[in-house]
Amino acid sequence: MSLHHYRIAFTTIMIKEMRRFLRIWVQTILPPMITTALYFVIFGKMIGSQLAPVEGFEYMDYIVPGLIMMTVITNSYANVVSSFYGSKFQRYVEELLIAPIPHSLILLGFISGGVARGLIVGVMVTLVAAFFVDLQLHNLFITLSVVVLTSFLFALGGFINAVYAKSFDDISIIPTFVLTPLTYLGGIFYSVSMLPEFWQDVSLANPILYMVNAFRYGMLGVSDISMPVAYAVIVGFIVVLYSFSLWLLKRGVGLRG
C-alpha cells in the first residue's frame, strides 16, 4: 500500500470515529455544555461572586480555562475508551486488525476521534462560557497547542484503558477513581499558591496541574507553572503513552489470541 492508500485508511478511521460521537450528540456533546453552564451558575455566579479576586482576576474569569480543560480531558478520554472497547466487545476491531493498516495509523485514527470530540466539546463549552464572562486570549499559540496536546494525551489514556478493559465496568473505573480526582485537584478552581507548602509540593505530582496552568496562561497570562516545564511534562507523557499504546497494539494485548 502506498502513502495515498494509508491516507485513505487513516481518514476512514477518523471519519468513522467522528461519525460515532456526532451520531449520538445528545449523549456526547450536549451534557458537558449543560454541566459547564451549571458550574458557571453555581461556582461562578452564586459562590464566586462572594470570593476575592484570584491573581488579579474575578473568580469566574479565573476558573473558565480550567473548566474548558476539564471538559476537553474527560471527553477525549471517554471517546476513545468507549469507542475502542466497543470495537473489542462487538469484535469489529478485527476489521482493522486484518486490514493492511500499520498499527500506528490505527492508533492515530482512534486518537484523532478523541481529539476531535475533545476540541468540539471544548469549543461548545467556550461558547457557553461567553454568556457568563468576557473571554480573554493572552497567547493563541499556547492556548491552541496546549489544548490539542492535552486532548491527544488523554485520548491515549483512554486507549490504554480500553485495551485492558474486560467489561463495561472497567472503562468507568479509571475516569471515576483517577481522572476526576486528579482533574479537580489540578488547579481548576484554585491557584496552588493558595495551598500550604506541603500540598503545593504534592500538587506538583499531578500532571493535570501543568495542563490546566499552561492553558490558563494561554487565556489569561497567569500560571503557577513555567511554560517550558508544562510543555515538557505534557510532551513527555505523550511520548511515553504513545509508545506504550503502540507496543500494546503490536503485541495484540487484549486483542489477539
Add this chain to the structure above:
Amino acid sequence: MHALELRGLRKAYNNGFEAVKGIELSVEEGDFFALLGPNGAGKSTIIGIITSLVNKTAGSVKVFGADLDHEPMKVKRYLGLVPQEFNFNMFEPVEEVVLNQAGYYGVAPAEAQERAEESLKKLGLWEKRRTMARALSGGMKRRLMIARALVHDPRLLILDEPTAGVDIELRRSMWQYLREVNRRGTTIILTTHYLEEAEQLCRNVAIIDHGHIIENTSIKALINRLDRETLILDLQRPLQRPPALKHYACTLSDEQTLEVEVHREQGINALFDELKQHGIEVSGMRNKANRLEELFLDLVESGVNK
C-alpha cells in the same frame, strides 16, 4: 503459484493446549478449497493465524508467495475474511460497514461507492443500505459479511462457516454467488459443517482433526473412496423383523422402514431382486446420509482410533 502455503504451523495457548500441531498445507491459485473438521479441530485457529488475528507459535504462512512474518501488509492486502461470528459494528448503517472496509484497504471513496453498490446489489442488500446493521436478519448479516469481505477485491477469500444458520433457499443463492466469485479468479477457502456444501462447491479438501491434517485430496477422489452407502427403504407393508437377506446387511428402524447397507460392487437391482424374493415391496428410497458425511465420519473416527 500457491495461493496459500502453510509449513510446520503450530499454535499452543498459554494454558498448554495445542490447537494446531505442525500443519502442512498448500492451496492452488483459483481453487475452491474445503477445510473440514469437527468442532475444536483447529480450523478457526488456522484461519485466525492466516488473517493475523491469532499469533502463531511456530511455522510459516505464505499467501501468493508473500510471507506473513516479513510482508504482513502484502499478505493482508490479498486476504478477505468472512468470519464465523458477526464482527461488524451493529450501530452503523449497512452501506457504511462496507464503505469503511473499502477505506481500510485504501480504496478511494468514489470507487468504494461503486464496488459497495455492486456487491450489495448482488447480495440483495441494496434496499437495506441505510438500515442499521443490527436490524438485519441473520441471513442478511451473513450476506453483509460477504459483501464486506469482497469490497477490496481480495485474491484469497476465506469463508469460515458462511452459511451457518441460513435457510436452504438463501444458502443456495449464496453458493451461486460464491461460484461466480471463484470463476472470476478469486481463490476460496471454505470451512463448513454442511458437507453437502463442500461437495457442491469445492474441488479440493483437507480434513483436520485434533490439530492435524488427516486427509488432503480432491473431493472427487475422496468420494470415489466411499465403497458403501446406506439406503433407507420405505416399505409398503409392515415387517415384524428384518428379512434375512443373503448379500446385504439390514436393520429395521421401524415396522415400515428398512436400512440396507449396499457396497459399490453390489448394485441396487440385485437388492430389489432379493427383496422381491422375500415378498417385500418398496414404496420409496433415499440415502441415509450425505456420501461425504459418511466418509468424513469414517475418517474422523479412524483418526480418533489411531
